[in-house]
Amino acid sequence: MxxxxxxxxxxxxxxxxxxxxxxxxxxxxxxxxxxxxxxxxxxxxxxxxxxxxxxxxLPITHEAGALDRARDIDRFQRALHLPTEISVQHVVVAHDWLARFVNGYYAIVHVPALIAFMVWAFVRHRDRYPHWRNGLVAVTAGCLVIRFLRVAPPRFVDELGFVDLSTRYGLGVYGDVGTGVSDQFAAMPSIHVGWAAVVALGTFAMSRSRVRWIVLMHLPVTVFVVAATGHHWWLDGVVALLLLVAGLRLDAWTRRSRAGTDAPRSRSSRRRSSSASSG
Structure with missing residues (x-):
């Protein structure tokens, strides 16, 4: 659809x-x-x-520098001794059921999980909902801005040897480069990881049900999935998480500042009301 x-x-x-x-x-x-x-x-x-x-x-579908930046990220991650994304995919393709799972998870779960979370939070936790909605806005806006710095996903770096799981198993979410709802040269940051963090961490923060531990797993599973499918680098997810943390901190700081400003006004209003009633 x-x-x-x-x-x-x-x-x-x-x-x-x-x-x-x-x-x-x-x-x-x-x-x-x-x-x-x-x-x-x-x-x-x-x-x-x-x-x-x-x-x-916006007309920014050019590829200039995208592959060079991708290779720079790969070298940087190797210098940090992080496991390579291709090594994760090798584990996945060795098990057909797991390859189908990560391919389907990437294509299907991303948006419905966010919609379900937003509806649940709005209905059940109206007082805390705006904080996480604003966090969602911050991470999405950050992804839109940073996408001007073109970065190719791991699967576009030919020498790494990624298998296109969507071609092998169907459920492709991307068409040709420059078409479709998503920009394939905007791998940095990972909006998949950013939105998964909103769902997982927001649910864990607001709920006291044991189910929150299951929902929390949505974040690490998404991180694993975007690497195994070759759609994102580890660093893409790290940047998305930093954007969310920054957005949530900014929202909390703004709320505290407003509360601090409103408190003196409220006390002043009460004093004036008390003085008027005494007079």
Whole structure:
């Protein structure tokens, strides 16, 4: 199924805003109180998605320097004595079921897991939801900016000898270079790892259920999958995680600053009210 276009997302944003404005002006009801924040949040998320799709259409599909930077990353990782991505794929292709699993996981789980997390967090943890939504915005925005620095994925470096698992087993998510929803020369950072971190760490932070330990595994599994399929370098995932941490810290700092500013105003208001009642 094709991804929604930016035009479709923009229409969804406009309709949600209209619904929100109408509900805000009609007499309050239980249904209206439940739908009002939902329409507002959907308008925000759909609007951000429209911006993301528009940014994807920017004319930066050139390959200049992408392979050289990829080889530089490979040399840097080897200097750190990290296991190579091709060694991970060798383990995978030696077991047909595992190769099918990582190929399917990469193609199928990425977006549905994020959507399920966002809906769950909004419904069950409304007070903490904005913190993780803002973290998601930060890591996605960071990926859009850094993609201007072209980096090829490991599977594009011919001498490494990667097998294209999507060609062998189907479920391909990319077409020819420069087509499709994803930019194949924007391996740095890994939006797969960034979004998986939002889902895994956000669920672990908000939930107290034992299931959170299972959801937490979504992050290391995704890191393994993107390496085994040759779609990303280890460093791509590291940068995505740093973007998320920076976004969450910035959001927490902003909230503390607002709370510190609002507290004196609140105390001042209470003193004025007390003085007026005494007089």
């Amino acid at each position: 094709p991804w929604p276009s930016w035009e479709q997302a923009a229409v969804a944003t406009a309709l949600s805003l209209v619904a929100w404005l109408v509900l805000a002006r009609v007499p309050r009801s239980r249904v209206g109180d439940a739908l009002l924040p939902a329409f507002r949040e959907f308008a925000l998320v759909a609007g951000l998605y429209a911006v993301w799709r528009l940014a994807r259409m």
